[in-house]
Amino acid sequence: MIPENNNQYRTLSVGTGIDYLSEIEDVHTKLGGNTETWKISEIGDGNLNLVFHIQSEHHSVIAKQALPYIRARGEKWQLPLSRAYFEHEALLRHEKRAPGMTPAVIHFDHDMALIIMEYLEPHIVLRKGLVRGEIFSRAADDLGHFLANTLFKSSNFSMEASEKRADIALFSGNSALCEVTEARVFTEPYYEAELNRWTSPQLDHSVSLIRQDSKLKTSINEMKTIFMNSSQALLHGDLHSGSVMITDTDTRIIDPEFAFYGPMGFDIGALIGNYLLAYMAQNGHISKENDRAMYSEWILATIQSTWRAFDHRFRKLWETERTGGLFPENVIHRQDQEESIKALNRFLETVLQDAIGFAGAKMMRRIIGAAHVEDLETISDPNLRAKCEKHVIALARKLLLHRNDYSSMADVVAITQDVRKRDPE
Amino acid sequence: MIPENNNQYRTLSVGTGIDYLSEIEDVHTKLGGNTETWKISEIGDGNLNLVFHIQSEHHSVIAKQALPYIRARGEKWQLPLSRAYFEHEALLRHEKRAPGMTPAVIHFDHDMALIIMEYLEPHIVLRKGLVRGEIFSRAADDLGHFLANTLFKSSNFSMEASEKRADIALFSGNSALCEVTEARVFTEPYYEAELNRWTSPQLDHSVSLIRQDSKLKTSINEMKTIFMNSSQALLHGDLHSGSVMITDTDTRIIDPEFAFYGPMGFDIGALIGNYLLAYMAQNGHISKENDRAMYSEWILATIQSTWRAFDHRFRKLWETERTGGLFPENVIHRQDQEESIKALNRFLETVLQDAIGFAGAKMMRRIIGAAHVEDLETISDPNLRAKCEKHVIALARKLLLHRNDYSSMADVVAITQDVRKRDPE
Numbered sequence: 001m002i003p004e005n006n007n008q009y010r011t012l013s014v015g016t017g018i019d020y021l022s023e024i025e026d027v028h029t030k031l032g033g034n035t036e037t038w039k040i041s042e043i044g045d046g047n048l049n050l051v052f053h054i055q056s057e058h059h060s061v062i063a064k065q066a067l068p069y070i071r072a073r074g075e076k077w078q079l080p081l082s083r084a085y086f087e088h089e090a091l092l093r094h095e096k097r098a099p100g101m102t103p104a105v106i107h108f109d110h111d112m113a114l115i116i117m118e119y120l121e122p123h124i125v126l127r128k129g130l131v132r133g134e135i136f137s138r139a140a141d142d143l144g145h146f147l148a149n150t151l152f153k154s155s156n157f158s159m160e161a162s163e164k165r166a167d168i169a170l171f172s173g174n175s176a177l178c179e180v181t182e183a184r185v186f187t188e189p190y191y192e193a194e195l196n197r198w199t200s201p202q203l204d205h206s207v208s209l210i211r212q213d214s215k216l217k218t219s220i221n222e223m224k225t226i227f228m229n230s231s232q233a234l235l236h237g238d239l240h241s242g243s244v245m246i247t248d249t250d251t252r253i254i255d256p257e258f259a260f261y262g263p264m265g266f267d268i269g270a271l272i273g274n275y276l277l278a279y280m281a282q283n284g285h286i287s288k289e290n291d292r293a294m295y296s297e298w299i300l301a302t303i304q305s306t307w308r309a310f311d312h313r314f315r316k317l318w319e320t321e322r323t324g325g326l327f328p329e330n331v332i333h334r335q336d337q338e339e340s341i342k343a344l345n346r347f348l349e350t351v352l353q354d355a356i357g358f359a360g361a362k363m364m365r366r367i368i369g370a371a372h373v374e375d376l377e378t379i380s381d382p383n384l385r386a387k388c389e390k391h392v393i394a395l396a397r398k399l400l401l402h403r404n405d406y407s408s409m410a411d412v413v414a415i416t417q418d419v420r421k422r423d424p425e
Numbered sequence: 426m427i428p429e430n431n432n433q434y435r436t437l438s439v440g441t442g443i444d445y446l447s448e449i450e451d452v453h454t455k456l457g458g459n460t461e462t463w464k465i466s467e468i469g470d471g472n473l474n475l476v477f478h479i480q481s482e483h484h485s486v487i488a489k490q491a492l493p494y495i496r497a498r499g500e501k502w503q504l505p506l507s508r509a510y511f512e513h514e515a516l517l518r519h520e521k522r523a524p525g526m527t528p529a530v531i532h533f534d535h536d537m538a539l540i541i542m543e544y545l546e547p548h549i550v551l552r553k554g555l556v557r558g559e560i561f562s563r564a565a566d567d568l569g570h571f572l573a574n575t576l577f578k579s580s581n582f583s584m585e586a587s588e589k590r591a592d593i594a595l596f597s598g599n600s601a602l603c604e605v606t607e608a609r610v611f612t613e614p615y616y617e618a619e620l621n622r623w624t625s626p627q628l629d630h631s632v633s634l635i636r637q638d639s640k641l642k643t644s645i646n647e648m649k650t651i652f653m654n655s656s657q658a659l660l661h662g663d664l665h666s667g668s669v670m671i672t673d674t675d676t677r678i679i680d681p682e683f684a685f686y687g688p689m690g691f692d693i694g695a696l697i698g699n700y701l702l703a704y705m706a707q708n709g710h711i712s713k714e715n716d717r718a719m720y721s722e723w724i725l726a727t728i729q730s731t732w733r734a735f736d737h738r739f740r741k742l743w744e745t746e747r748t749g750g751l752f753p754e755n756v757i758h759r760q761d762q763e764e765s766i767k768a769l770n771r772f773l774e775t776v777l778q779d780a781i782g783f784a785g786a787k788m789m790r791r792i793i794g795a796a797h798v799e800d801l802e803t804i805s806d807p808n809l810r811a812k813c814e815k816h817v818i819a820l821a822r823k824l825l826l827h828r829n830d831y832s833s834m835a836d837v838v839a840i841t842q843d844v845r846k847r848d849p850e
Contacts, residue, residue, distance in 0.1 A: 156653045161607060162600045164653075169597035175590040182586060182750055190756045214764035221752045222768050228581045228589075228751065232654045325607055326653065327646045331615045339639035343647050 008111035009081060012065055014040050017052050021063060026107040027116055031056040047072035047371060048079065048257070053119060060121075061106055066113035066257075070180075072371070073195070079176060083257040084113035086174040090259035091115070093234060098149040101142065103245070103252055120252055126244035130278035131285065131375055133295045135248075140302045142251035143244065143271060144309020151264045152317040154234035156324040164324075168231050168261045177237065177258045185365045186224035190217050195370035202386030206393055206425070207368050219400040220364075223357045230263035239267045240362070240373075241274040265354025268310065272409075273359030273396075275303050276416060277366055277375050280391040283420075284379030300413045307409040311348060318344055353403045356412060360399030363392050390424030433536035434506060437490055439465050442477050446488060451532040452541055456481035472497035472796060473504065473682070478544060485546075486531055491538035491682070495605075497796070498620070504601060508682040509538035511599040515684035516540070518659060523574040526567065528670070528677055545677055551669035555703035556710065556800055558720045560673075565727045567676035568669065568696060569734020576689045577742040579659035581749040589749075593656050593686045602662065602683045610790045611649035615642050620795035627811030631818055631850070632793050644825040645789075648782045655688035664692045665787070665798075666699040690779025693735065697834075698784030698821075700728050701841060702791055702800050705816040708845075709804030725838045732834040736773060743769055778828045781837060785824030788817050815849030 012020055021027045022035040031038060033056045044051035044064075048071055052063040066084040070077035088108045095102045104118040129136060152158055154167070188196060190211065198207055210216060236243065237258025245252045279299045282292040322329070332340050366373045367389045376392075379385035398415055406412060437445055446452045447460040456463060458481050469476035469489075473496050477488040491509040495502040513533045520527045529543040554561060577583055579592070613621060615636065623632055635641060661668065662683025670677045704724045707717040747754070757765050791798045792814045801817075804810035823840055831837060 156650070161604050161653065165597040165600040165603070169594040172590040172594035172597070175587045178590070179586050187750070187753060187756060212760070214761040217756050217761055218752075218764040218768045221757065221765070222771075225581070225751050225772070228586065229657045230654060231656050325612070326650055327643075328612060331612060331642050332646065335637070336639040336642055339643040340646070343643045346647075347650070 006081075006111055009068075009113060011067060012050060012052065012063065012112070012114070014042055014052070017054065017063065020112075021054060021116070024107050024109070024116065027054075027061060030061055030106050031059050033057055044071070048083075055119075060119040062103070062117050062119050064115045064117070079180070081113035082173060083177050084108075084115060085110065086171065086177070086259050087255070087257035088115050089170070090234065090236070090256035091117075093154065094146075094150055094236075094253065094256060097153040098146045098253075101146050101251060101253055103254055120245045120254075123245035123247050123250065123252060125242055126246045127241035127274070127278070127374055129246060130241055130275075130299070131281070131378055133282075133285065133290060133292060135295070135298055136246050136251075137248055138251055139244075139246060140305035141309045143253075144306045144311075145313050146251070146253055147268055147271075147306075147310045148313035148317060150236070151233040151267065152314055152321075154261075155232055155264070156326050157318060157322055158324045161325050164261075167234065171234065171260045174258070174260050178260050178262075181237070181258060182224065182227070184369055184371065185361055186220055186227065189365045189369040190220060193370070196368060197370070197372070198368045199382050199386045199389055202382060203368070203389060203393075206390060210364075210368065210393070213397070215401055216397055219357070219403075220361055223354075223361050223400070226263050226354055226357075227266060231261040232264050233261065235260060235262045235264075235267045236270075237262070237267070239270040241271070241278065242373075263354050263358075264351045265356075266358050268307070268351065268355035269358025269360075270362050271306065272303055272355055272412070273362035274373070274375075275299050275306075276359060276395060277363055277373055277392060279416060280388050280395065280420065281375035281379065283391075284376065284381075284384050284388045300416065304409045304413060307352070314348065315344065349407060352408070353406060356399050356406055357403040359412075360396040360403070363396040364400070367392050367396075387424060391420050394422075394424055395419045431506075431536055434493075434538060436492060437475060437477065437488065437537070437539070439467055439477070442479065442488065445537075446479060446541070449532055449534070449541065452479075452486060455486055455531050456484050458482055469496070473508075480544075485544040487528070487542050487544050489540045489542070504605070506538035507598060508602050509533075509540060510535065511596065511602070511684050512680070512682035513540050514595070515659065515661070515681035516542075518579065519571075519575055519661075519678065519681060522578040523571045523678075526571045526676060526678055528679055545670045545679075548670035548672050548675065548677060550667055551671045552666035552699070552703070552799055554671060555666055555700075555724070556706070556803055558707075558710065558715060558717060560720070560723055561671050561676075562673055563676055564669075564671060565730035566734045568678075569731045569736075570738050571676070571678055572689075572693055572696075572731075572735045573738035573742060575661070576658040576692065577739055577746075579686075580657055580689070581751050582743060582747055583749045586750050589686075592659065596659065596685045599683070599685050603685050603687075606662070606683060607649065607652070609794055609796065610786055611645055611652065614790045614794040615645060618795070621793060622795065622797070623793045624807050624811045624814055627807060628793070628814060628818075631815060635789075635793065635818070638822070640826055641822055644782070644828075645786055648779075648786050648825070651688050651779055651782075652691060656686040657689050658686065660685060660687045660689075660692045661695075662687070662692070664695040666696070666703065667798075669696075688779050688783075689776045690781075691783050693732070693776065693780035694783025694785075695787050696731065697728055697780060697837070698787035699798070699800075700724055700731075701784060701820060701837075702788055702798055702817060704841060705813050705820065705845060706800035706804065708816075709801065709806075709809050709813045725841065729834045729838060732777070739773065740769065774832060777833070778831060781824050781831055782828035784837075785821040785828070788821040789825070792817050792821075812849060816845050819847075819849055820844045 017040045018038050037057055039055045041053050043053050050065040054061050066081045069075045070079050091102050091105055107116040236256045243255045282296045286292050327340055442465045443463050462482050464480045466478050468478050475490040479486050491506045494500045495504050516527050532541040661681045668680045707721045711717050752765055
C-alpha cells in the first residue's frame with residue numbers, strides 16, 4: 001500500500017511533465033482543452049520536493065512530487081518517497097475534519113509519489129505576507145478552527161480506540177520524517193552539526209553560550225521526550241507560516257508530509273513560534289513609510305486570538321462531539337460536568353504549555369540550525385538581522401525554560417514585548 | 426504474520442493435547458521418552474485461556490492456548506487469537522531485556538495460538554503467597570529490576586526512534602486487549618455495566634456514592650487519557666500479582682498478552698495496586714496463630730523497596746545505556762549532568778504519580794467491577810470482607826484524586842496505614 005522507492009518512479013521535469021500529466025484523466029478533466037496550450041513551470045521553494053504549476057487557458061493545477069532525497073541538501077540525504085503517501089493520507093483526513101481548509105486533491109499517483117491538487121489563487125504564503133506586513137483578518141479564526149478540528153477529531157475524545165490505534169500504526173510508517181524533526185529541531189542546533197549556520201560573527205558568542213547552557217539543553221530534551229512519547233492526535237507536523245496559503249477571506253493549510261500522531265502542542269507551537277519569529281523580524285523591515293509598530297501589535301493580537309479560537313472550538317467539540325472513549329456519556333453525567341470541565345482545563349493548560357515549549361524549540365532552530373526563514377533572511381544588514389535574531393534567541397530560551405509557568409497566551413505576549421524592548425545580549 | 430482466527434485453529438483438550446503436542450519436535454525433545462508415559466491436565470485459572478500441564482517421567486511443560494472468546498464470560502465475548510502472538514512477541518522482548526525473568530519459550534504455534542513454555546516449579550503465584558502470608562525475600566529487587574529493564578529498554582532513552590515506531594505499529598495490532606482494559610478498568614466500574622458485582626448489600630451504598638462521585642469519575646478518565654495517549658514503553662499490560670510466579674530465590678513474570686506501548690506507570694501501578702489490595706485483605710486472613718501484623722508491614726516495605734529497586738536500576742541505565750535519541754551524548758555533556766538529572770527526577774516523579782493513579786484504578790475495579798481477586802474473595806465472612814473492601818475503596822479514591830500530591834512511595838505507605846486505621850464508611 002505505501003509506495004517505496006520503486007522502478008516506476010522517475011522525477012518529472014518541465015520537459016516531461018505535461019506529457020506525463022496529460023495521460024491522467026483527472027488532470028485532463030480539470031484543465032481541459034488542448035494539451036498543447038498547457039504551460040508548466042517549476043515553482044518549488046521548499047526543501048524536499050518538486051512543485052510544478054500547470055496551466056491551461058482557463059484552469060491550473062499544482063503537481064507536487066517527492067524526491068528520494070532532501071532537495072536542499074543533495075542526493076546523499078535520502079528521504080523515502082512514502083512521505084507523499086502520508087501527505088495524501090493526511091490531506092484526506094484534514095479535508096474531512098476541517099472541510100475547505102486544504103487544497104482540493106485532484107489525483108494521487110502512488111508510483112510517482114505525486115499529488116495533483118488545486119492551484120490556490122490569489123493566495124499567498126502566510127510567511128511572505130508577514131514579511132511584507134500584510135494583515136489577514138481571518139487568519140486567527142481560521143487557523144484556530146483548523147487546529148481544534150483536526151486535533152480534537154483525531155484524538156481519543158473523538159475517535160474509536162481501535163480506529164485510532166490502526167491509524168497510529170499506519171503513520172508510524174512516516175518515521176523517517178519524524179526523525180528529520182528530531183534531528184533538525186531538537187538535536188543538531190545544540191552541537192556542532194555539519195549544516196548549522198548563523199549570522200557570523202555577530203551571533204558566535206550567543207551560539208557558544210547556547211552550547212554550554214545546561215538548562216536550555218535539558219529543556220529541549222524534555223520537549224523532545226514529549227514529541228517522541230505522545231500520541232494525542234494526528235498532527236500536521238510542520239505547521240509553520242510557510243505551510244499556510246492565505247487571502248483576506250480564505251485560509252488553506254498545505255504540505256502535511258510530516259504528519260504523525262504526536263502531542264497537540266507541537267502543531268500549535270509551530271504556528272505560534274513562527275508568528276514570534278515574524279514579530280522579532282519586524283524591526284528589520286521598518287521603512288520610512290511604515291514603522292511596523294501597528295503590524296507588530298497585529299501579530300501579537302493574532303497569536304492570542306488564534307489560541308482563543310482554538311480553545312473556544314475545542315471546548316465546543318468536547319461538549320458536543322465527544323464520541324471517543326474518554327469522559328464517556330454513560331459515566332460523566334450532567335451533574336459531573338463541573339468537575340470534568342476542570343479536567344478539560346488542565347488538559348488544555350498542558351497543551352498550551354507544550355505549545356509554548358515547542359514554539360521556543362522551533363524558533364531557536366531557525367536561527368542557529370540548518371534551515372532558516374525568510375522573515376530574517378530578507379534583512380540584508382547583518383547587524384540589524386543579528387539584533388533581531390538575538391531577540392529570538394532570548395525569547396525562545398525563556399519559553400523553553402519557563403513554559404510551565406505560563407497559563408495563557410497573554411503571558412507569552414507580555415514576555416515577548418518585554419524581550420523586544422531590551423537590548424539583546 | 427499475526428495469526429487471526431483461522432481454519433487451522435482448534436482448541437486442544439485433555440483428550441487431544443498429547444497427540445497434538447507429541448508431533449512438535451521441540452516439545453518432544455524437552456519432555457523426551459515414550460509419549461505414552463506423558464500426562465496432561467488443564468490447570469488454567471485465568472479469564473482468557475486454556476492452560477495445560479504436560480508431564481513426562483522427568484520433565485514437564487506448560488501449553489497455553491488462547492480461546493477465541495473470553496473464557497470467564499462465554500463465547501459471545503469474542504477476543505482475537507492474535508493475543509497469543511503478542512504475548513509471544515512480548516515474552517521474547519522481556520527475555521532479552523531482563524534475562525531469566527520470564528518462563529523460557531519452547532515453541533510457538535501460530536495457527537493454534539499456542540505457546541509452549543517452561544513449567545515453573547516450585548514457583549507459586551505471588552497472589553497466592555500474599556493470601557497465605559508468605560514472605561519472598563527477592564520479590565522487591567527482582568520486580569523492580571524487571572520493571573526498570575523492560576521499561577527503560579523499550580523507551581526512547583534506549584531504542585532507536587525508527588525501531589521503536591515499528592514496534593509501536595506492531596503492538597497497535599493488540600488493540601482488542603487494550604480495549605478490554607479500557608472497558609474493565611476505566612469505564613465499566615463507573616456505570617451499571619452488566620457484569621459488575623460487589624459484596625452486597627454491604628457495599629451497595631459505597632457503590633452508589635462512587636457512581637455520583639464527580640471527582641473520582643473525572644480522575645479515572647484522566648488516568649484513561651494517559652493510558653490512551655502515551656507510548657513511553659512496551660508494557661506488560663497486566664502486571665498484577667497473578668502474573669508473577671515466585672519462590673524465595675527466583676521471580677518470573679508471565680502472561681504479557683496485554684502488551685502494548687503505553688505509560689510506564691501503568692505496569693508499576695498494577696503491581697503496587699495489587700500489593701495494596703493484598704495489604705487491605707490481611708485483616709480478613711487473621712488467625713489465632715498469625716495476626717498478620719508483621720506480614721502487613723512486609724507488604725508495605727516491599728512496595729517501597731520495589732520502587733527503590735526500580736528507581737535505582739532505571740537511573741543506572743539512564744547513566745550507562747542511554748543509546749536512544751533522548752538526552753544524547755553529543756548534546757548533554759558531563760557539565761550538563763546536574764541539570765539533566767533534574768529532568769530525570771521530574772520524569773521519574775511523573776512515572777510515580779502515574780503509577781499511584783493507576784494503582785487506585787486497578788484496586789477500585791477489583792472491588793466493584795467484573796473481575797475480583799482471591800485476596801478478598803477468600804474472605805468468607807461477607808461483613809469482614811466488606812470492611813476490607815471499604816478500606817480498598819477509600820484508599821483507591823485518595824490515590825486517584827491526590828496522585829499529584831505524592832512525591833514518594835513512603836507517602837503512599839503513610840496514607841495506606843492511615844486509611845486502614847480508620848473505620849471505613
